[in-house]
Amino acid sequence: MNGPQDLGGQMGFGPVAPDPDETLFHAPWEPRVLGMTVAAASLGHWTLDESRHARESLPPADYLRWPYYRIWFEALLVLLARHGEVSPSEAASAQVERPGRRPGRRLEASRVASVLARGGPTERSLDAPERFAAGDRVRAVNMHPEGHTRLPRYVRGRIGRVEAVRAPHVLPDANAHGGGEAPEWLYTVVFSGQELWGAETDPGLSVAVDAWERYLEPA
Amino acid sequence: MNGPQDLGGQMGFGPVAPDPDETLFHAPWEPRVLGMTVAAASLGHWTLDESRHARESLPPADYLRWPYYRIWFEALLVLLARHGEVSPSEAASAQVERPGRRPGRRLEASRVASVLARGGPTERSLDAPERFAAGDRVRAVNMHPEGHTRLPRYVRGRIGRVEAVRAPHVLPDANAHGGGEAPEWLYTVVFSGQELWGAETDPGLSVAVDAWERYLEPA
Amino acid sequence: MHDLSDDDTETMTARVRALETVLVEKGLVEPAAIDEIIATYSERVGPKLGAGVVARAWSEPDFASRLAADATAAVAEMGISGRQGEHLNAVFNTGMRHNLVVCTLCSCYPWSVLGLPPTWYKSPPYRARAVRDPRGVLAEFGLSVAPETEIRVWDSTAELRYLVIPERPEGTEGWSAEALAACVSRDAMIGTGLAVRP
């Protein structure tokens, strides 16, 4: 979706302002949100792609001004309500109204280390051969889906070169919406800054994005 | 600039929700802001283009959540401070610290009717002939200036057809930044919805934008 | 998004009053001029003017032709001119094409014939969707345009201002200019409505 998350090339946000003394968390509730988000994912109700889409679907003005863990928290509430685990009134009152649906899939503390160390690889096998080869000129498709996609707006319609053929990966556009993993070949495509941002751009800039096969067409 | 004002094609804002009983103003301060904004423009410190740029340069999250007259108000403060008429501390305290610079250009109540009726035409004469003719295929330039521009992001790089050659008009890209009026030919260019938004789009959609000559190249 | 809490209203009231105080004391703005500007757009300049233009275009084919050729000059015949209407264009709905006006980049609107824009016209939901999904937007206004009818969206990116001339409702033959004008809502002249018999 052309939502608030698609920030590449947007302007007006001011300086980056890195704080060398910054700590990882800014208030004690932030690490709890991190932990709950990771732990609740283990219930298996939603994919990583669905959770990203829940975040980018928050009201744009809020997405742009909230601290990042607030974004995670609000999206977690959306996901828990959507999948019938925690209703908005339960979350607001701290009073349980109905039993949980999947307590049997609770992430035990003893399993955290192994679950985090294993992660969630998204590489899959696929019978279909890759359509593009390294060095191919390709155009990023000019598409504007209302659902989740990982093709940023700033490359759509622009011409780049395949830098690497990676592997088949789970397709977020399908996997975010209950469409299954629908794996497709993933490519790293490099665009010149001038192709992306116009002739005035620094000629010494190039940008690489990782793009699924359906995001690309021959150019 | 690729700022928060460039909303065409963005998603996630929810329904339009027209209110049939809506009044023009929602609080008594709103018409005062309208009046002050129009009256202060008569001081001649800034162009309409500069005032638009002041609005789109407000923090994006604020631009997206503020009521529209709040946007006007905050931009008016920026303009009055920039041009040395009202400092932030004067505006905050309601205490005058320095005399006004251009009281001689104050818009008198007796002149309001004629000033509003005259408006501010932006058509200019220009010796140079127009570069494009009605019916020409043109591509909107893929440019991403940091300053003010009136070429929306959703048409950049896309191909359309010149529907009408209008007239030379003041160029906002220059006029917003003290670059003078720099008039250029203005064209109305029509794009198909499918060209703008992709093959899945309703074939019965077309979008017209008014584009200055430098926004276009032959296609 | 447009609801102000009471706190905000109080704060904004005070801030706006403070600025007006300073501008007036410095001799930069005359309060009576503010009043006059507000009165102009609250009482005198509004969609009634545009409705009169539409009604005349329906009744007088010659006027409609002049309106199509040069709307600024045509409405000037009726004494209409001014700010945010300096370069006016009339776009005519037909059975083949429905017109819709938006300003994706700010809030450009034909003040001279319609007055000030409604809040939704200036707000992100309309500005974002009108150019991409106009049929979806129109549905929210209760308007269903036949699939075979083209929708032409006019994005007001320059100083040209667009006035939609809706189709004349059936069964209004011989109606007076006043009666015809009463068929023409503000939304019909933006393109988010149709002209209808009252």
Next chain:
Amino acid sequence: MHDLSDDDTETMTARVRALETVLVEKGLVEPAAIDEIIATYSERVGPKLGAGVVARAWSEPDFASRLAADATAAVAEMGISGRQGEHLNAVFNTGMRHNLVVCTLCSCYPWSVLGLPPTWYKSPPYRARAVRDPRGVLAEFGLSVAPETEIRVWDSTAELRYLVIPERPEGTEGWSAEALAACVSRDAMIGTGLAVRP
């Protein structure tokens, strides 16, 4: 943007506690698991791991080759694996090219070697500008890259995660792995810094 007023902190503290209470009472989340997740990324998984990888790559050309060919496998030799590092790629700075990593669409970051991302990495200013004006962004980090050096920005749009291998500082010949690792900051492995002698 990231400053929370005290009111917000109080509200968020209460809301987060309420949700945790419900999740725990329903048997959906174990508090000790939350603690363990937090401890993992506060104490055990962080940029020290990445710095060790970089130091080894500087010292062992064979390891550097394996890292370039398959970073996921190469860091696994060092016992490094896991969430947000399942498909790792190492990109090597040279005199010809400086690498910079961003995720314009969310906050993708190589957790397995760098831990959790800093706030600026997840925030609009960095995500918006890194792909368009990286030299301007680097200047805000006090970093000036020679005009003739290409800047390659890696936008983490899929599940590949990018680790920048900075150039080895001069004058570090013969240094131990520990001493070399101390030259490698988190920012150097994102590309917003360089490796420097402490």
